Amino acid sequence: MQWHDASIALVGGMLIGAASAWLLLALGRIAGVSGILGGLLPASAGDAGWRLAFLAGLLVVGAAAGWLVPHMVGDSPRPVGVVALAGLLVGVGTRLASGCTSGHGVCGIARGSVRSIAATATFMATGVLAATGARLLGGGS
Amino acid sequence: MRAASRKLQLTAAFVAGGLFGIGLLLSGMTMPHKVIGFLDVAGRWDPTLAFVMAGALAVYALAYRLAVRRPAPWLGERFDVPARRRPDGRLWLGAAIFGLGWGLAGYCPGPGIVAAGSLAGDAAWFVASMIAGSFLTAKLLGTRPATTAAPSRALGREPVP
Numbered sequence: 001m002q003w004h005d006a007s008i009a010l011v012g013g014m015l016i017g018a019a020s021a022w023l024l025l026a027l028g029r030i031a032g033v034s035g036i037l038g039g040l041l042p043a044s045a046g047d048a049g050w051r052l053a054f055l056a057g058l059l060v061v062g063a064a065a066g067w068l069v070p071h072m073v074g075d076s077p078r079p080v081g082v083v084a085l086a087g088l089l090v091g092v093g094t095r096l097a098s099g100c101t102s103g104h105g106v107c108g109i110a111r112g113s114v115r116s117i118a119a120t121a122t123f124m125a126t127g128v129l130a131a132t133g134a135r136l137l138g139g140g141s
Numbered sequence: 142m143r144a145a146s147r148k149l150q151l152t153a154a155f156v157a158g159g160l161f162g163i164g165l166l167l168s169g170m171t172m173p174h175k176v177i178g179f180l181d182v183a184g185r186w187d188p189t190l191a192f193v194m195a196g197a198l199a200v201y202a203l204a205y206r207l208a209v210r211r212p213a214p215w216l217g218e219r220f221d222v223p224a225r226r227r228p229d230g231r232l233w234l235g236a237a238i239f240g241l242g243w244g245l246a247g248y249c250p251g252p253g254i255v256a257a258g259s260l261a262g263d264a265a266w267f268v269a270s271m272i273a274g275s276f277l278t279a280k281l282l283g284t285r286p287a288t289t290a291a292p293s294r295a296l297g298r299e300p301v302p
Contacts, residue, residue, distance in 0.1 A: 005169075009169060012167035016164035022156070025204060063258045074174060080266055086267060088271070090271045093237070126237045130244025
């Protein structure tokens with residue numbers, strides 16, 4: 001990684017922070033993607049619209065990227081069965097922990113939430129275990 | 142939500158999602174090998190994710206300080222933020238399980254959804270099973286109120302019980 005990449009990553013991160021800040025200041029909501037999605041499963045009355053609109057924003061950007069800059073959206077290096085299992089773990093885990101990388105890792109830590117700091121330290125640690133373990137077991141990458 | 146400004150609220154949420162997605166793209170987080178490269182510390186380490194988090198945290202921390210001083214959000218009635226509680230077993234266990242899935246595939250929910258929108262490889266499988274996992278967990282164990290209706294002036298000042 002070079003300084004050029006690092007500064008782009010920093011700017012991208014700041015944009016993520018700005019988007020989350022906008023959601024907080026405009027709508028008073030926490031930009032936690034798992035929570036925004038989870039609130040639709042099942043949805044409560046009158047609360048679904050903004051969630052769907054936020055997720056639509058993510059999907060539209062994804063669709064545009066797939067068309068215009070396909071090299072910027074990559075496939076997982078793992079086989080499809082592992083990716084599906086990973087999705088299941090992410091769904092179960094984020095529901096139990098009430099948050100993911102965005103809700104806990106960005107919004108929660110920035111708010112100084114003890115729960116979010118605990119959650120982030122934990123998912124970073126098990127993330128290291130899983131990523132290292134998958135490489136050692138020859139799951140690709 | 143007030144009906145009068147509903148269109149505005151939906152637009153604001155769509156813009157937030159779009160900007161969030163562009164941020165993820167720009168920072169390389171929609172490429173799972175970069176996330177795996179960060180987490181696989183014993184391999185060829187890729188520090189990108191640390192820069193992304195630093196940038197996001199700096200901006201959001203500033204915005205939060207602004208929000209704390211406001212009586213209400215611009216387009217809403219109140220700030221919906223999680224209650225201050227101590228970490229519990231459910232949080233530790235959930236975060237541990239989430240991390241395993243994150244490190245395995247290199248997707249967390251946001252980048253997974255963006256990648257699924259781009260029709261990249263197996264991302265749709267990731268999102269489908271993530272939705273199933275979240276839904277089933279809520280069905281089996283019940284949902285927790287994600288947020289409290291704390292008076293906005295008390296944002297971030299609720300005591301830890």
